[in-house]
Amino acid sequence: MSTIGNISNRTKSLLLKRYVQAILIVTVMTMVIVAPFLPRALALADVGNAGVFELDGNIVKDSSGTFPTDWGALFNSNGGRLALPSGGVDSGWTNDGPHSLRETTTFTTGSKDTLDIANSGWQCTGTNNLTPKDDILHAYSFAIRPATGNRAGHLLIYGAFERFANNGAGDLGYWLLADPTVSCSTSGATTSFTGAHTIGDLLVVGEFSTGGTVTTLSVIEWTGSGSCATPAGPNLCLLTTPGNADCSVALVTDNVCAKVNTASITTPWATQDKTSTANTLATAEFFEVGLDITNLLPGSQGCFTKFLFDTRTSPSTTATLKDYAEGGLVTCGSLSWTKFDNNSHLLGGATFQVCGPDVNTCVTVLDNSPPDADPVLGQFKLANLGPGTYSVTETVAPPGFTPDPNTKTATITSSNPDVVIPEAFVDPRPVLKLTEFGYTNTPSGTPTSGPVSGLTVYTVKVKNFGGVTTDLNGSLTVTVAGAGSGTFSCAGNNIVDCVLPVVTGSLAPLQETTFTLTLTYNNLADQAVVTAGLSTLTYRTNGLARNVSGTPATIAFTIQAN
Structure with missing residues (x-):
């Protein structure tokens, strides 16, 4: 068998060239395969x-x-x-x-x-x-x-x-x-x-x-x-x-x-x-x-x-x-909006959700807390926002109010980077007033001198002048002082001991509700005093109780047995 030492110099030279060529080919192929995976310093276009x-x-x-x-x-x-x-x-x-x-x-x-x-x-x-x-x-x-x-x-x-x-x-x-x-x-x-x-x-x-x-x-x-x-x-x-x-x-x-x-x-x-x-x-x-x-x-x-x-x-x-x-070169803008009550007064304490391209999808904004950048209650501002369209929705209204149901949108652009939503968020609330509290008094038979008998009908009316449905709670109580040997009784819905509940679970906007109590009295003594006391009526919205305007109220009349 031949050995490398027995090969002529010319043959050795040819073999060496072949070895070098093979190494170069392998090297080039390796670079072609590996190079795309390296962070190369090539001519980047950007x-x-x-x-x-x-x-x-x-x-x-x-x-x-x-x-x-x-x-x-x-x-x-x-x-x-x-x-x-x-x-x-x-x-x-x-x-x-x-x-x-x-x-x-x-x-x-x-x-x-x-x-x-x-x-x-x-x-x-x-x-x-x-x-x-x-x-x-x-x-x-x-x-x-x-x-x-x-x-x-x-x-x-x-x-x-x-x-x-x-x-x-x-x-x-x-x-x-x-x-x-x-x-x-x-x-x-x-x-x-x-x-x-x-x-x-x-x-x-x-x-x-x-x-x-x-x-x-x-x-x-x-x-x-x-x-x-x-x-x-x-x-x-x-x-x-x-x-x-x-x-x-x-x-x-x-x-x-x-x-x-x-x-x-x-x-x-x-x-x-x-x-x-x-x-x-x-x-x-x-x-x-x-x-x-x-x-x-x-x-x-x-x-x-x-x-x-x-x-x-x-x-x-x-x-x-x-x-x-x-x-x-404007790369950021701001978004501002206002919050009013039903009388167009600034209303503090609301919470909003703002969604858009530069607020990690959505962000919660509580009045006067970060990221709200406006120190005035009822005024809101988000700063450092990128361009794009943002939606603003009230999620929690202040106590006594309900959230504005409308979602408002605004778009920040380079030509209009500081955007103000022109229409304020308005929180509606119920506004209850006593519209009627009175009575009619009808005698029994023909009035004569001496003990008096009759029928008295009390009427209570309450109307919601606001924009939100609410409840109503209170009572009408009738008492007779100095009745003598006379008697009296009361009738009405859910009445107990002449106490009429003035209660409803739902009073819609512009709706008026009526409550009646009928008092029947017999042979009341002279100078007996009949009193109807309407308690302080209340209604509650979003955790805040308010009093009905016009209450409490009292009606009294005196029996004259002449």
Whole structure:
């Protein structure tokens, strides 16, 4: 038998080549089989491979279906909003150009990320000397909660801006702000911003090269004086700094990635950069980013009303801030309603059930208890709600009332984020009044002098003037004082010892009920006093007893045996 040592050198060389080829084939096959199961750093089209947005470094929508979408499908040639795709929450577009005009939205030198907006922490000013690479032309944002895909149900936010020139690396900040009053307007003089930071405001800081590669990207939360595991400066807490900032190498597990144009791109709206023809952006003049807010801020609704892009000297939170462009992006709204009694007065103490897309299906709301955000009794407000249609139903009325049976609905949209149900919930109640209490007295035979005999019929009427059926409880009692040798007796429904129950288990709205008692008396003595006493009549609704208006009441007459 031959051994390897007896094989010629040429044969050995051929065998070695075959071994190497076999190893390469096995290796390639193994990669083909295993690779789909690895969280690969391939060129993702969206943050977390959500399949919602084309983070591809341009503005044009390339896909033929609804998703993934792109900026060109969200805004028209004038920057006006187009219809949002399914699950879309809001979109906003703002113009900060052209470069040839005097700039009135630049930060003063002392403005910093680490400072609160309020108390002159942020100030704006005007300038004619903004560095071309720091001049923002347009900025835009888009928020969505997709119904399907890898990030179904998550709040995803996308932002983008254009700059005038690419003669230097791009350093930027992208704020998502909750306070709708954040703003600054100046004709040139230094002016303080209005508004203030809110816990949960988000800041994205990043840097990209002149070739269009995203080199640095961090997501930072405004925490104020709250606790923070990884501080990013005063008031700021670092949430993530992915190792693969560029979407072309991001992982499917990342919650943020960004993309910059690596070649010239066109815009559907009027844009003029420093070197290109109209409506064209040169390489590294367009930046876009995608964030999974749900994963970045677990336990938070991610409520924002504005976005702000800025340019800066570096991606540091202590960098000098340059130009900025601010726009609206509403991701949360509120729902308010009122509760009245039957006289249109605010009525406190009711309990409601609110059902909708952003309250874990349904939530119970008790007046003046969390999550009710309105401190006035009878007024209700739920804040930090996502868009969609909500239904509100009263489940427990205050004592003495019954719940309004009507369910009311309202829809929160980006154009109408703070919704007030115009028609108040009205709790009906019964209102009982004594409408008649009287008697007729008919003598027996022909009246003469001496002991008196006769027949007296007492009538009691009670009417429900309210809007709810109720009960009625009380009694009518007849007594005779000083009857002498005379006698008397009473007749009526369920009467016992001249005591007539004034009772019903059900008195409907606008219904009147009648009770009668007949007194028969014989030979009553002179000056005998016949008294009919109507007790305090009561009715009860939802655990609260009320008295019938007009009660108690008494009728008395005296026998005159003349």
